[in-house]
Amino acid sequence: MQNDYIIITNNPLVPEKIGKTHNVEYKEISYEEVLRAVRDRIHEGHTLLSHPLSGSVKPNETPYKSIMLSAGKGEVDPRSVVIIENAIEACGKFVLKSDKYKREVYDDFQMIDWTLLESAITSADVW
Numbered sequence: 001m002q003n004d005y006i007i008i009t010n011n012p013l014v015p016e017k018i019g020k021t022h023n024v025e026y027k028e029i030s031y032e033e034v035l036r037a038v039r040d041r042i043h044e045g046h047t048l049l050s051h052p053l054s055g056s057v058k059p060n061e062t063p064y065k066s067i068m069l070s071a072g073k074g075e076v077d078p079r080s081v082v083i084i085e086n087a088i089e090a091c092g093k094f095v096l097k098s099d100k101y102k103r104e105v106y107d108d109f110q111m112i113d114w115t116l117l118e119s120a121i122t123s124a125d126v127w
Helices: 011-020 032-042 078-092 103-126
Strands: 002-009 022-024 066-070
Touching: 002 011, 002 032, 002 103, 011 022, 011 103, 032 066, 032 078, 066 103
Parallel strands: 002 022
Antiparallel strands: 002 066
């Protein structure tokens, strides 16, 4: 089990792929609610390990987001606070489109989010 980090996600593909080997917190919530859950963890002393707006898919275009945080807590990291607050603000600027897609498009968005996360995991596991 990878214990150096926590993954907070609303992507059902993530726990399916790595739920038994990694610390995955899957929640059936919106993209913006994922950002807010991560913000709450940052205020508890966790540090961002992946950018909340990674990839070229805008927050209004995809319903899925997976974000990595440190498993351990320390002092509140000001940089993490600024990044997550800016991400929440950016998310609020977009009109939601992701609720208007055909079912099969959601599978594609799950795979995009998974691919971004998989890359972040590979980097994190090297450290």
